[in-house]
Amino acid sequence: MNIVLLGAPGAGKGTQAAKLVEKNGLCHISTGDILRAAVANQTELGQKAKRYMDAGELVPDELIIDLMKERIQQPDTQAGVIFDGFPRTTTQAVALDTMLSSLDRPLDAALLIDVAPEVIVGRLTSRRTCRVCGYIGSVADGPTCPKCGGEMYQRGDDDEATVRNRLDVYQKSTAPLVDYYKGSDKLVAIDGDRDVEVVFADVEKTLGF
Numbered sequence: 001m002n003i004v005l006l007g008a009p010g011a012g013k014g015t016q017a018a019k020l021v022e023k024n025g026l027c028h029i030s031t032g033d034i035l036r037a038a039v040a041n042q043t044e045l046g047q048k049a050k051r052y053m054d055a056g057e058l059v060p061d062e063l064i065i066d067l068m069k070e071r072i073q074q075p076d077t078q079a080g081v082i083f084d085g086f087p088r089t090t091t092q093a094v095a096l097d098t099m100l101s102s103l104d105r106p107l108d109a110a111l112l113i114d115v116a117p118e119v120i121v122g123r124l125t126s127r128r129t130c131r132v133c134g135y136i137g138s139v140a141d142g143p144t145c146p147k148c149g150g151e152m153y154q155r156g157d158d159d160e161a162t163v164r165n166r167l168d169v170y171q172k173s174t175a176p177l178v179d180y181y182k183g184s185d186k187l188v189a190i191d192g193d194r195d196v197e198v199v200f201a202d203v204e205k206t207l208g209f
């Protein structure tokens with residue numbers, strides 16, 4: 001099963017993807033996670049991507065499409081992938097369709113996790129993430145990860161001004177994908193402004209798990 005998770009920054013894509021992986025064993029590909037690792041490791045990709053990420057702008061399509069072409073060939077993707085944060089532009093969506101059809105794998109659904117912008121600003125400015133296991137939590141978790149005891153940190157792009165720019169970029173460049181996936185009958189919208197477990201129950205029901 002191949003699923004695109006759509007939604008504004010902070011809608012809960014990473015949170016729901018982690019739960020799908022834990023319970024249903026799908027492969028999770030988050031372009032944001034790949035890019036943050038590249039920045040931390042100071043790879044060529046990381047050096048090119050950093051200034052866009054710091055500003056809350058999109059990394060250029062050609063860099064993202066090249067990294068995804070390589071990632072999608074890896075053996076762990078064969079049983080199905082949750083694409084989290086990709087595609088983000090119509091150019092990326094067309095590229096994903098081409099990649100999947102050349103591998104003879106269908107896209108089963110594009111799930112839109114729908115949350116209002118003002119809810120998102122509050123969520124992202126209080127988000128904290130574990131440096132060790134990647135657990136996504138909030139400032140309420142305190143300085144250590146409730147899952148593994150690792151250090152909880154605040155992402156550099158989660159200050160209010162950058163969050164607001166990310167939301168503008170989402171509206172301009174990524175929101176048009178809603179119509180793109182509606183056009184191919186793949187789109188399912190889920191209300192993401194409910195308890196995490198309630199949203200997850202809806203996600204599972206939609207996907208037939």
Ligand code: AP5
Pocket residue numbers: 007008009010011012013014015016031032033035052053054056057058059060064084085086087088092123124126127128136137138157166192193194195196199
């Ligand atoms: P990326 O890492 O993809 O960030 P994003 O899309 O902005 O999404 P987030 O990770 O911020 O949010 P999320 O929806 O996963 O929410 P989460 O589950 O964490 O991208 C970062 C940057 O990389 C981009 O700005 C861009 O520069 C670049 N980039 C990445 N992909 C790219 C691409 N394809 N093309 C070009 N550039 C790209 O939840 C957020 C918070 O809310 C957490 O604290 C969580 O605990 C809480 N929460 C989650 N669900 C709920 C709920 N139901 N109720 C209450 N709280 C909740």
